[in-house]
Amino acid sequence: MDVRVQKRRASLSQVALAWCGALLLLVGVFAAGVLALNLTVFGSSGFVTTYLQTLGARDVDGALAMPGVELPDDLTPASAGAALLKRNTLATLGEIRITDDTDLGAGVHRVTVSYTLEGADRQSARTQSEFVVERGGTNFGIFSQWRFKESPVATLSLAVTNTTSVTVGTGELDASDLGAGDGAFGAGARYTVLVPSLVVLSHESHYLTSDTVAVTLASPGATESGIVTAVPNDLFSQAVAGSLSAFLDDCAAQKVLYPVGCPFSKGITDRIDGDPSWSIVHYPQVSVVAGGSSWLLAENAGAAHIDVQVKSLFDGTVSALSEDVPFSLDYAILLDDAGEITFAPRT
Numbered sequence: 001m002d003v004r005v006q007k008r009r010a011s012l013s014q015v016a017l018a019w020c021g022a023l024l025l026l027v028g029v030f031a032a033g034v035l036a037l038n039l040t041v042f043g044s045s046g047f048v049t050t051y052l053q054t055l056g057a058r059d060v061d062g063a064l065a066m067p068g069v070e071l072p073d074d075l076t077p078a079s080a081g082a083a084l085l086k087r088n089t090l091a092t093l094g095e096i097r098i099t100d101d102t103d104l105g106a107g108v109h110r111v112t113v114s115y116t117l118e119g120a121d122r123q124s125a126r127t128q129s130e131f132v133v134e135r136g137g138t139n140f141g142i143f144s145q146w147r148f149k150e151s152p153v154a155t156l157s158l159a160v161t162n163t164t165s166v167t168v169g170t171g172e173l174d175a176s177d178l179g180a181g182d183g184a185f186g187a188g189a190r191y192t193v194l195v196p197s198l199v200v201l202s203h204e205s206h207y208l209t210s211d212t213v214a215v216t217l218a219s220p221g222a223t224e225s226g227i228v229t230a231v232p233n234d235l236f237s238q239a240v241a242g243s244l245s246a247f248l249d250d251c252a253a254q255k256v257l258y259p260v261g262c263p264f265s266k267g268i269t270d271r272i273d274g275d276p277s278w279s280i281v282h283y284p285q286v287s288v289v290a291g292g293s294s295w296l297l298a299e300n301a302g303a304a305h306i307d308v309q310v311k312s313l314f315d316g317t318v319s320a321l322s323e324d325v326p327f328s329l330d331y332a333i334l335l336d337d338a339g340e341i342t343f344a345p346r347t
Contacts, residue, residue: 153220
């Protein structure tokens with residue numbers, strides 16, 4: 001055989017071997033890349049991290065669209081029980097760190113992750129959650145797909161006392177959101193939240209205030225309680241004191257022995273000669289307390305003074321009656337939508 005032909009054949013064989021080697025190397029690199037992506041970006045930890053990043057950006061729709069995120073009892077985002085599934089009620093989430101990823105077998109993993117929640121009113125919490133996820137197929141036949149085996153939702157049992165509205169995050173729940181009927185003096189309801197959540201609750205209105213309550217929900221399926229108790233602020237106490245003084249002055253202006261709707265009166269067995277005259281000599285100290293269905297004036301003592309001419313039924317003589325009449329308060333405080341304060345006898 002010609003030497004040149006042999007050299008040409010040898011050269012072609014070397015080229016073919018080189019191409020085969022390069023192809024095998026490329027396949028190996030691709031397989032290694034797929035494996036690395038399935039262990040990270042397309043792995044169970046990557047799936048949980050993506051969910052947390054979505055939730056941390058307060059992207060409610062994006063978080064609800066993640067595979068396996070299911071609302072209980074056919075709840076929809078428009079339902080009353082989903083009132084906390086809104087951007088303005090969520091905390092932000094950062095410093096995400098996967099601390100454990102355990103293979104439970106049969107394509108199921110338990111992923112433990114720590115993170116920091118930052119809520120309204122400078123509230124924060126550093127905690128961790130465990131999520132159970134399962135492999136649910138592949139993309140393009142090579143990249144793993146995952147879904148939550150246990151839906152990452154929890155329940156907040158919310159109670160509001162002495163009012164029918166509450167601030168949640170930077171949002172507001174009113175009486176209708178809380179299921180409160182007309183004349184209610186408190187309300188309560190259960191809400192579904194995405195895990196993890198830091199729910200920051202408070203109340204602040206013209207006459208009322210409350211402490212800030214922060215509830216962390218870090219475990220799927222758990223139920224946590226949040227109780228917000230409204231109390232009178234200084235403005236309310238001052239307004240009640242002013243209204244009470246005006247109320248008692250109006251009572252004293254009635255020139256009768258039994259002022260209508262008032263806490264003081266004077267019974268006389270003889271006849272009176274002329275109109276009685278009342279004045280307030282001691283205004284009660286005002287203390288506003290919560291009752292079962294309204295604000296109340298705490299029982300406290302005051303004194304009115306009566307001056308009246310009394311004509312004896314026995315001999316017709318006329319004498320002056322001038323004395324202090326002690327009284328005590330037993331009133332409910334009625335507060336209308338315009339903020340006007342009135343008083344009603346307690347029943």
